[in-house]
Amino acid sequence: MIVHAEDADAEYLIKMGNELTEMDSSTVSILFAEGSGRIVSFVGRRAVDLGVHAGRLATEAARVLGGGGGGEPHFGQGGGRTVEKVPEAMNHVREYLRSFLAGKGKKTE
Secondary structure, eight states: OEEEESSOOHHHHHHHHHHHHHHOTTOEEEEEETTTTEEEEEEOHHHHHTTOOHHHHHHHHHHHTTOEEEEOSSEEEEEOSOGGGHHHHHHHHHHHHHHHHHHHTSOOO
8 A cells, every 4th residue: 555645744654554554464555745755664464474675665765755765674764855756756666566576476496
């Protein structure tokens, strides 16, 4: 789930992400606050077991905004100053996650 909030503060995004993850342990959520350029990401236990990493998701999104990010497997955060690129960052992280999950289904020799 990728959420875009025009003017939310970091505390609100963290609270929302925690609640989403508590509802379903397979949830992956990336929340953007366009006004501040903040990003928070949450990955539920089941998704972490698949190798999804919240810190990497935050890093990928923040790079598009000209910033940085990081974190743990279950929680990440980041941000950047180029807030007009939030829609681009949302698309980038969506494609990054799709590509990652598609690769999980491939056999390795």
